[in-house]
Amino acid sequence: MLASASPRTAPLADAAAAFLSGGKHLRPTFCYWGWRAAGGDPAERALVDVGAALELFQASALVHDDLIDGSDTRRGRPAVHRRFAALHRSARWHGDADAFGSAAAILLGDLMLTWSAEVFESAASDGDGVDAARVRRARAVFDRMRTEVGGGQYLDVVEQVSGAMTPEGQAERARTVIRYKSARYSVEHPLVMGGSLAGAPEPLLASYRRFGSALGEAFQLRDDILGVFGDPDLTGKPTGDDLREGKRTLLVAYALERASTAQAELVATRLGDPTLDLDGVQALRAILVDTGALARVETLLAELVSDARAALDAADVTDDGRKALSHLVDLATERTA
Amino acid sequence: MLASASPRTAPLADAAAAFLSGGKHLRPTFCYWGWRAAGGDPAERALVDVGAALELFQASALVHDDLIDGSDTRRGRPAVHRRFAALHRSARWHGDADAFGSAAAILLGDLMLTWSAEVFESAASDGDGVDAARVRRARAVFDRMRTEVGGGQYLDVVEQVSGAMTPEGQAERARTVIRYKSARYSVEHPLVMGGSLAGAPEPLLASYRRFGSALGEAFQLRDDILGVFGDPDLTGKPTGDDLREGKRTLLVAYALERASTAQAELVATRLGDPTLDLDGVQALRAILVDTGALARVETLLAELVSDARAALDAADVTDDGRKALSHLVDLATERTA
Structure with missing residues (x-):
């Protein structure tokens, strides 16, 4: 449909395809296992549509997020706004290449958001596999998820x-951001969507929610730790990128609760400094370690993993579903990238 | 749902409400009359949902468009990115107020795009009024429309x-942009959506398409003329704003086809110059008049209006539908704002 307007739109489709070929496909995976663990048929076509809808939504959010944060790379490649700025330069077009890159990233993110909604609705028309009432219940979760993510990004x-x-209440606010922007969105909502499509009874959906919110928050905390302490060769992001962007993570909030005046001042001046070099990164990392913030986050993460496992143990799921979800707990929280 | 995350999201809801209270409601109006003119029940609730979906989609597109174009105002008020930059300044927050304004505008546009999809689906669950097959047909038009608008904005x-x-083929390209970004979107698609919901037979939908594409292009040409020659007190936009933004309209393309070397050079240097003053606006306006571009666009506009009227005359519509659509032709093409 895009190409029928003009061949000049080809870079949009190319950028979307390149973007979607990367990533961990975390949300479609949880959606699929939410379905399977509730006894859903492994071959159901609607699950592919809903998985694609989740992946397109995530792609849209990341493209806009990278633009907002001024991130240069994503999944080891140039961020979409950088990709289009490079197109502008190589074509020797007029005007500001960065402004063109931003415009294209806004529009591609919008298109992917729209395609996400479109492909979700295909699930409803796939016919006999999934009945309309179940699609409606899954859609209600999808709706809630989309608004929460936008609101969470704004709060961030x-x-x-x-x-x-x-500074008061910063840790609580950081957890609120995590909850809306990523925790419920990464695991809980996709899992409940899969379960709803399979017609899971309310007690099972409640188990999914407990499992998913705990695991999702643990997942995000691991992400925060990797954003500061991760190996750039594995994460595909420059060392200490989150520090340069000034992310107000729970790590930072915990550090400030126990920082000395000198430490607090260093955080105030260097966190969010786009010119932060490796020495600056090391100095901030040292504060996160010395104030005990890293250890506290690791402890909380371990508690959340344990909560997630307890919820899974108590859940009435199929055997292969239990095995897969348990494996996903490891993958999501013990990863290095 | 937004407010449940945190009261700090209130500015998003406020900005959305303020934005939606303005505007001409052109698309919901055409959708409604596409329904009524095909014999649809005036009291059908689903029409309200679909109208709201169209209005939210348009709001989202305008918020992002204003950001991309760097427009300061919309509907006589500060553009959304300016509104949030002002919030940043008045709260004396850290960092770059304009960057915050851009981030908030991106996120609010995303939320409105998502709410548009959400509210469209309410039409399907309103029950007995509109059957599922009709909603599916209207959704297919909605899907095509959303992708065309994004692609058209990118081409723009x-x-x-x-x-x-x-410069070769510029006029043709300008008409392609118009067609995708606004013409089919302003009239044809909403009208056909309304008709599809009412179960209009294919010949009537074909009439709607002919009527809508002609009137939509005429509407956009009037918009282009007002963007250059309009009275700022009536349009709510500063004098010559489209010239300052460097819009490559059909007016400009026609002017360049017949411009002298001196005129072409003036267009090349001043069109898109953000510092363009009233003298500069007057000089560019003079070129658009002297090359005959304005007259050619007015002639094309009149032909399109006549095409639209012929399509309406031949269409098998209800009496009140014919009257309303005919009135809308006047409103859309003879307006001063």
Whole structure:
């Protein structure tokens, strides 16, 4: 449909295809196992549509997120706005290449958001496999998820510009951001969507919610740790990128609760400094370790993993579902990338 | 759902409400009359949902468009990115107020795009009024429309940075942009959506398409003329805003086809100059008049209006539908704002 308008739209489709070929496919995986663990048929076609909808939604959010954060890379490649800025330069077009890159990233993110909704609805028309009432229940979760993610991203941006001004309650606010922007969205909502499509009874959906919210938060905490301490060769992101972007993570909030005046001042001046070099990264890392923040986050992460496992143990799921979900707990929280 | 995450998201809901309270509601109006003119029940609730979906989609597109174009105002008020930059300044937050404004505008546009999809689906669950097959047909048009608008906006941006480099075929390209970005989207698609929901037979939908594509293009040409020659007190946009933004409209393409070397050079240097003052606006306006571009666009506009009227005359519509659609032709093409 895009190409029928003009061959000049080809770079949009190319960028979307390149973007979607990467990533961990975390959300489609949880959606699929939410379905399977509730006894859903492994070959159901609607699951492919819903999985694709989740992946397109995530792609859209990341493209806009990278633009907002000014990130240069994503999944080891140039971020979409950088890709289009490079296209502008190589074509020797007029005007500001970065402005063109931003415009294209906004529009491609919008298109992927729209395609996400479109492909979700294909699940409803796949016919006899999944009945309309089940699709409606899954859609209600999808709707809630999409609004929560947008609201969570906004809170994240507000926190980055205002967090330092109101240090009280910062840890609680950081957890709120995590919950809406990523925790429920990474695991809980996709899992419940899969379960709803399979017609899972309410007690099983409740187990999914407990399991998913704990695991999702643990997943995000691992992400926060990797964003500061991760190996760039494995994560595909430059060393200490989250520090340079000034992310107000729980790590930072915990560190500030116990920082000395000198440490707090260093955080205030260097966190979010786009010119932060390796020495600066090391200095901030040292504060996160010395204040005990890293250890506290690791402890909380371990508690959340244990909560998730307890919820899974108590859940009435199929055997292969239990095995897969248990394996996903390891993958999501013990990863190095 | 937004507010449940945190009261700090309130500015998003406020901005959305303020934005949606303005505008001409052109698309819901055409959708409604596409329904009514095909014999649809005036009291059908699903029409309200689909109208709201169209209005939210348009709001999302405008919020992102204003950000991409760097427009300061919309509907006589600050553009959304300016509104949030002002919030940043008044709260005395850290960092770059304009970057915060851009981030918030991206996220609010995304939320409105998502709410548009959500509210469209409510139409399907409103029950007995509209059957599922009709909703599916309307959704197919909605899907095509959303992708066309995104693709058209991208072509528009590409044309702004590359148009001057390839003057041949510029008029044709300008009409392609118009067709996808706005013409079919303003009238044809909403009208056909309304007709599809009412179960209109294919010949009537074909009439709607002929009527809608002609009227939509005429509507956009009027918009282009107002963007250059309009009275800022009536349009709510600063004098000559489209010239300052460097819009590659059909007016500009026609002017360049017949411009003298001196005129072409003035267009090349001043069109898209953000510092363009009233003298500069007057000089560019004079070129659009002297090359005959304005007259050619007015002639084309009149032909399109006549095509639209002929299509309406031949269409098998209800009496009140014919009257309303005929009135809308006047409103859309003879307006001053």
